Amino acid sequence: MGDIESGDIIKDENLVYSKTKVLTDNVMHYCPGCGHGTAHRLIAEVIEEMDIQSETIGITPVGCAVLMYNYLDIDMQEAAHGRAPAVATAVKRLMPEKFVFTYQGDGDLAAIGTAETIHACNRGENITVFFINNGIYGMTGGQMAPTTLVNMMSSTSPYGRDVQMMGNPLKMTELVAQLPGTFYVTRQAVHTPSNVRKAKKAIRKALENQKLKKGLSLVEIVSNCNSGWKMSPVQANQWMVENMFPFYPLGDIKLDGKLVNQE
Amino acid sequence: MKELKLMKGNEAVAEAAIRAGADAYFGYPITPQSEVLEYLMMEKPHERTGMVVLQAESEVAAINMVYGGAACGRKVITSSSSPGISLKQEGLTYIAGAELPCLVVNVVRGGPGLGTIQPAQSDYFQAVKGGGHGDYHLLVLAPQSVQEMSDFVGLGFDLAFRYRNPVMILTDGAIGQMMEKVWLDEQKPRMTEFPSWATTGKSADRERNIITSLELDSAKQEKFNLKLQAKYRKMEEEEVRYEKIGCEDADYLLVAYGTSARICQKSVQIARSKGIKVGLLRPITLFPFPKKPLFELAGRVRGMLAVEMSAGQMVEDVRLAVNGKVIVEHYGRMGGIIPSPDEIVDALEKLIKKGE
Secondary structure, X not given: OOOOOHHHHOXXXXXXXXXXXXXXXXXXXXOOOOOHHHHHHHHHHHHHHOOOHHHEEEEEXXXXXXXXXXXXXXXEEEOOOOOHHHHHHHHHHHOOOOEEEEEEEHHHHHHHOHHHHXXXXXXXXXXXXXXXXXXXXXXXXXXXXXXXXXXXXXOOEOXXXXXXXXXXOOOHHHHHHOOOOEEEEEEEEOOOHHHHHXXXXXXXXXXXXXXXOOOXXXXXXXXXXXXXXXXXXXXXXXXXXXXXXXXXXXXXXXXXXXXXXXX | OOEEEEEEHHHHHHHHHHHOOOOEEEEOOOOXXXXXXXXXXHHOHHHHOOOEEEEOOOXXXXXXXXXXXXXXXXXXXXXEOHHHHHHOHHHHHHHHHOOOOEEEEEEEEOOXXXXXOOEOOOOHHHHHOOOOOOOOOOEEEOOOOHHHHHHHHHHHHHHHHHHOOEEEEEEEHHHHHOEEEEEEOOOOOOOOOOOOOOOOOOOOOOOOOEEOOOOOOHHHHHHHHHHHHHHHHHHHHHOOOEEEEOOOOOOEEEEOOHHXXXXXXXXXXXXXXXXXXXXXXXXXXXXXXOHHHHHHHXXXXXXXXXXXXXXXXXXXXXXXXXXXXXXXXXXXXXXXXOOOHHHHHHHHHHHHHHHO
């Protein structure tokens, strides 16, 4: 075995996986174990597979993914906190033939940008919204988010989220699914290979829907925040499965403009 | 061909936007400027030129739509009135920080708070000193007539793209609502080619375009701040616009913009009929401010009176411009009250007495 040259193994016909060219070579700033990197990769892979790199404009949020434009090799705009759906609305209206997506966290989409989210959904803007929900403000250091679970601890709910004092976690995805302007609403995760495959299919469907001009597609990805949750990556994923998924169940919520019956 | 029409100032802005080849208008209703959006919706510019017109859910959303459209290299305009313009400040500082061109019309009403729907000039500080957070400036144009409301739309777009900077037309409820005859520019075609920095989709022959106002490296951020400041100094060198009326033999000078300048022209006539040699300097650009002509006139006149529909905001820039060379007083009305030509002459006579 010792005399095998690397060239004997790395031949074009032996290549089973390579990084998509839509991802740049920049080293991601995300914490080890964070779901953002996987979510970025899936979006980049779908853009390559659909061959729409030159036709896609992405809008980044304020939050951990603010620097997403360093990692995707497409034209991107960095929006003010929560305003990405308004920014994307204009981009799509002015260039209806392009593919336009926003990528937003829970604080961005479900707190400060609630109005922009609901109205872009309700107008049925022909865009795709990727919503990363980890139940916490990661970038600012682990504060309570609109999606923080009841009794979940954060730096601004250090004794756990008290509903009497702090209100209830907000299910924005179920909320916007009720609006006539949304065409496809789904909730996915990226913590296992099987979930990654499902999430990628959802991302592809959500982007392909823009060709149908039937309304807005929203893909929520329930993710972890091991730094903010003060857990190891493995613990964080376990905690997510045991605590986040019961409240934020995975699966399609609205398909082809129709609500999916959920138990 | 140019076309003569009788229009409200707000309608003239809307019609001028279509004719200037604007790609989009995003706005939200607020008195006294709702005619801009109403006129555009009535005119169906999507049929005339393909221009996008959208009523947003808020002024906040509207200005961020402007950000998105401007980042695609398009000619985008929004309008609002004082409380709505306050809401747009977040978007404006991002637009300035991302160096995007756009046109914003503020049809000012009295404040603070919900204030009144009557005309005022009390948003001067907000318009010329930045308005939002961070070191930046808008380029600010101050029309005094419906004609200038129309003319400054095309000019505003040109300046916005020349400097990659947001431009504001700072007007008020009087000019927005009053009807005058206006020569409308001929229809310009919309752009078919867009600036190299625009996010129009990364073609294979270029690097990706990124529109952002974020820079986490302090040294790079300061370098960017210096670049912005150099841009503002260039505006001060090249874009100062003003009008002088009766200044050649003037012993005294009125300084006023917009509606106040219009009234002051009558005050100049009244004062001159009383034998007072008074002139008027009307700043047309409020940023950059006509500092040099004011400094020159400060050496020739005995006093200046800044007339504004505010508690005295532009007067501070007049004082900075003359740098103590001559006495500068303020006369103003607030709360939606428009001063009469006679009360301005009274204020001028008081200034003259004070000097004697």
